[in-house]
Amino acid sequence: MRNSLSPYGILIAHTLPAALLLFLYGSMLAVIRPLLSVESVELWMNYGFALVGITILATTYAVIRIRSHGRIHWLYGAFTFLVLVPLLWGFMEQYRSLVPWDVPRWMMPQDGEFYAIRLLSIPLAHAMFVVVAASLPRGARGKPLRDLLIALSIPLASYLFVQVVEPWRIGIDMERHVWVVMMVTLVVVFLFFLFRGVAAIALRTSPRDGWLMVQRFLVALLFPLVGLLLNNGVLENVGNGAFGDLGHWGFYTVALLNGLVVFWGSSTDPRTRFVQFILRAIGFSYVLYFFVLFLPFLPLSIVAIIAVGLGFLLLAPILLFLVQGMQLLNDIRFLRAHWPAGRLVAMLLLCMLVLPGIITARNIRHKHVLDEALAHVYQSDPTEQDATRIDVGSLASVLDHIRNNRDRGGWAQEHTPFLTPWYNYIVLDNLTLGEEKMADLERIFIGHVSDAPRNLRWWVPRNDEVRLDSVTTRSMYDAGHQAWRTWVDLEMTNTGMSQSEFVAHISLPPGAWISDEYLMIDGREVKGILAEKKAATWVYQQIVNIRRDPSITRYIGPEHVQLRVFPFAQQEIRHAGFEVLHKEPVCITLNDEDISIGEGPPLQEAVLTRDGSTVYIPSAVKDTLPVVERKAMYHLLVDGTEAQRGQRDQVLQRVERMMQEDLLDPGEVVLHIVDAYTTTVPWNEDAAHAFLHHAGNGGLFMDRAVRKVITAACKSPSATRPVIILMSSQGLQAGELPGVWLEGLDDLAACLPEGDSFFVHDGTTTEQRSLSDPIKVLVTNASITDPVPVKLWSDGTQANAYLRADSSASIALLSTATPPGTAFAQRDWNDALALEGRWRAHLLHPEGGTLAWRELVRGSFQAQVLTPLTAWMCLENDAQRNALLKKQEEVLNANAALDASNEDITTMSEPGMWWLVIPLLIILLMRR
Known part of the structure; x- marks a missing residue:
């Protein structure tokens, strides 16, 4: 002591x-x-x-x-x-x-x-x-019985005072601060005598001392186990997780084993004593955990003893810390005669790291499993043949753990104090994994059928209550950068009867980017901030929830931008605007209204980026290019999961019938056997045999198979075009898609010059759909063999790119190499074009992962142009800007595949401590 x-x-x-x-x-x-x-x-x-x-x-x-x-x-x-x-x-x-x-x-x-x-x-x-x-004088045994009786008399006297004396205090005006001083004094005196009595008993080292054995039994075994049972609602549903989720079997196991080790009388044999020292040191980290957890509740212990009678359970971790700490010090004093003191102290510290080390190692393992699964789904090359197989059992355990850690009700019992924030810090980088992504991972790797709702990007909300009254433009030619900068000013009115939000959809032509924005707030013009998209979206949602003034502009599809402004009071008129950076006069579309910006004649020659990776081909040049038709390669995507094994013969019959009806050359057909991974084989008898005997792995990850086809077709110019056909193993309902589909597939499909159409064949009809809106059926009985013309851009000897046969300009990617560390000039059109090329190269090479994503976000910040990974925001005050920068730092330091979410789940905060509201209630009562 x-x-x-x-x-x-x-x-x-x-x-x-x-x-x-x-x-x-x-x-x-x-x-x-x-x-x-x-x-x-x-x-x-x-x-x-x-x-x-x-x-x-x-x-x-x-x-x-x-x-x-x-x-x-x-x-x-x-x-x-x-x-x-x-x-x-x-x-x-x-x-x-x-x-x-x-x-x-x-x-x-x-x-x-x-x-x-x-x-x-x-x-x-x-x-x-x-x-x-x-x-306690050195060597004194003290008088533990006297000290404990004094300690017990304090809550008893307080109880009698409340029951007997207090009702007769009517009309007596006593200062509130006097009661505060009395309460604090009583708590301090109570704890002093209680700790003094316990310490006096702990100083008795004789294993035959009855007081010592009773104390160890109560403090080390009975109180911890009863406390866990009460907290977890096992005993009459009293606690129900008041101090957090402590129901894991590990808490009971360690409490029992540690209690037995403490109760075990200290041996005089050095080897046995050393083993006792090691075991007690290992369990001491568990004791220290509960000591820190319960320490703030010490002032409440006397109140709990009076009100509930079980208040001593609040004191159990602190008393056990005192008893076991003194026991370890006695072990060191005894063993110091046989081993150096420094080595014993080092051993003590190492042993105390055993339990935290086990927990941390488990967390690191969970992070590895989750990162592997996320990398396969979001950050891997879909064309690779030998994809890393995911440990399904470990992934299921990780997802269950993440879901159990969610704070759905907002109370302490949903978390394990300290351990849940530590888990989120290591596994989730202080962010979270959305329910939608968790459901996708379960459907892809485990084969679960989830009812989790999907917020698909192709569903875009509209708000007709806020009317766009006028649109004006201001164009200025920047001779230094040889590009136009055009401001588009908007005036909006809320015609509804309640507060509302303005939502505008902007279609930008190739070679045009949003490079600035503003929002009028309380009569002042607030300039926009370019931020990481997930962080900006999260901050916007938080601000909207408390009815303050933000705006956000972000991509929701290829060349499709969404502008949101909030709030609009009834009949309120507000003003906002955005700047467009463009090379030549172009036409943008704002809520289905065409707006021409820029002046002068159109460009008459293609523009190449300084690094030669990307080229801008204006419409005037594109009109002069020859029209060609590429040879079709038919990619049949079939369900290779074990759940649909019984339908494989029927699917093969549909394939053969379709090939006969459409006169398909077997040499032009490729079979993709789709499950969590995709196996690709040319069509022949061996392909049919491979499909029939394929061992399904996980669920139907159709998105990866489609990406595999598109990526292989777009990495280099080819004289063949992919025709994607989903061979459904069963009939589909209206608007139904087979398998798992992710967002952003239309971004990748923008590289296909024939367009982003694909087909779904269910045995009776062949539907034509679009990857930009795959739920919608474009044609019910479509032909898969109709030719699609494209434009050929070449240097006279070889094809450099195939372009869509329309009247708009095009951007072609000539090289997917992305040298790191490239700096982009601010609002420079040529650098914005190079940044667009980097984004398209990233779509074809997602294996760059989080590092490539950070480089693209950094490039957008440097160039100050909007990309699919960033968003423009106008914020009301500096506090909102500070919060945005803080959230952005968290997001950029995390895995790119994780989601931003609210602070209740991700921050490295203290555990739920709602019981500590009691002191505040006491303050309020005393004020009365």
Whole structure:
């Protein structure tokens, strides 16, 4: 116990928590400070300077005692209580002056108001240990029975006071602060005598001491197990997860084993004692976990004892920390005669890392499994033959764990304190995995049929209540960059009877990009910020939820941009605008209205990027190109999953019948056997045999098979064109798609000069559909052999690109090589064209993964032009901008395949602590 008097304890238990508290609140204030009043900022500074001053004094005292090889005086503990308790009480009482109610919750970390209680309770507990240790003279056995009786008498006397004396206090006006002082004093005295009595028992080392064995049984075995059962609702559904989700079997196992090791009397044999030391050290990290978790609830223990009678269970982790910590110190003293003290301390620290190491290793394994699955679905080359096989059992376990960690109800019981944030930090990079993606992974690899709703990009909401009144343009030719910059100004009116949102759809021609935007907010023009798309979308949703002023502009399809402005009050008129960067006069479409921008004659020659990777072919040049027809290659996609094995003979019959009816040459037919992976074979008897005997793996990942066909066709100019035909194994309902489809397939299909059409054959009809809207049937009885003309752009000796046979300009990718580290000039049209080429190359080579994605986002920031990975935003205040930058940093540091989500799931915040609302309720009651 006297080791609590070591001055190093001040550095660990006081300096570090205080520094962490200052860092956490400093990070929060960096975001919300623009929303705070001058009074709130001054209040923050007062509390901050007070905590800094107290911490400097404590740290200086610790350094002095370390240099003089002295111990901590008991007055340090008293001083800590005298300064930290009023500081903490005042902070909690004035928290709504520090952070007013009008500061949006989404800008702050979860449970940020309880950071002070969580972290300052550590130096307060240390101060209590110092006072208790100083009150026990060296070598004294103490009087544990007397101390425990005094401790027990305090809640008993408080109960009698509440029941007997309090009702007769009518008309007596006592100051609220007197009650506060009395309450704090009672709690401190209660804990002092309780800890002193427990410490006095723990100092008795005789294994035959009855008090010692009873104490170990209660503190190490009975209290922890009963506490877990109560918290998890096993005993009469009392706790029901009040302190978090602690129902995993591992908590019970470790609690039982650790309790048995503590109850096990210390041996006098050095080898046996060393084994006991190792086992106790391993379990001590478990004890330390619950010590930190329950420490803030110590002031409530006396209330819980009075009200419930089970309040001692709140004290069990702290008492076990005290008992087992003293037991480990006794082990070290005994073993020091046989091993060096330094080696024993190192062994203690290593053993304490065993359980955290196991948990962290499990998390890293889960991250590896999840990253492999996400890479296969979103970041792998679909044309590779030997794709990495995913461990289905491990993936199912990971997805179950992620789903169980979700906070659906917003209460503490949905999380395992500290462990859930740690899991999210390692596995999910502090972000989340959307329910839609989880359902896709289950359908792809496990073969589950999910009813999770899909927010498909081709479903685009419209709002007719907000009317677009006028559109004006302002064009200016930038001679330095030899390009046009045109502002499109919008005036909008809400004709509805309630607050509403303006949604506009903008179709941009090839070679035109949005390079700026503005929104009028409260009579001032707010310029746009170019941000990462997922972070911008998340921030926009949070702001809209609290009815503030944002706008967002982002791609929702190839050359298709969506502009949203919110909010519009009834009959309100608002103004917004965006800038278009273009090389020649072009026509854009805004909500089905054509708008011509730019002046002068059209370009008469193609424009090549400086690195030669991408070329812009204006319509005037394209009109002069020859029209050709490419030879068709028919790609038949069949269901190779085990769920449809019984339909394979029927599917083969449909294939053979279709080939006979359409006179298809077998040499022009390729069979793709689709499951979670895709096996491709040329059509012949061996292909039919391979299909019949194919061992299905997972679900029907149709999206990957389609991407495989398109990617192979677009990586280099070819005289053949792909015709994609989905051979359905069963009849489809209207609007139904077989298998799993992902978003963004139309972005990739934009490289097909014949268009993005594909066919679905169900044995009776052949439907023609489009990858930009695959649910919609374009033609019911379509012909798969109709020729499609295209334009040929060549250098006279070989084909450089095949282009769509229309009157619009085209962009062709000449090289997919993407040298890293390329810098892009701001609003330079040629660099914007090169950036467009990089995006198209990334679609053909998704195996670049997160690094390539970050390079593209960085390039968009440099060029200041909108790309499919970024979004323009206009925000109302600096706090919203700070929040956007913070969220963007999180997203850019994470796996590109993960999703942005709300802070309740992803942030590395404290565990749910809703029980700590009780002190606030006590404050409110005392005010009355």
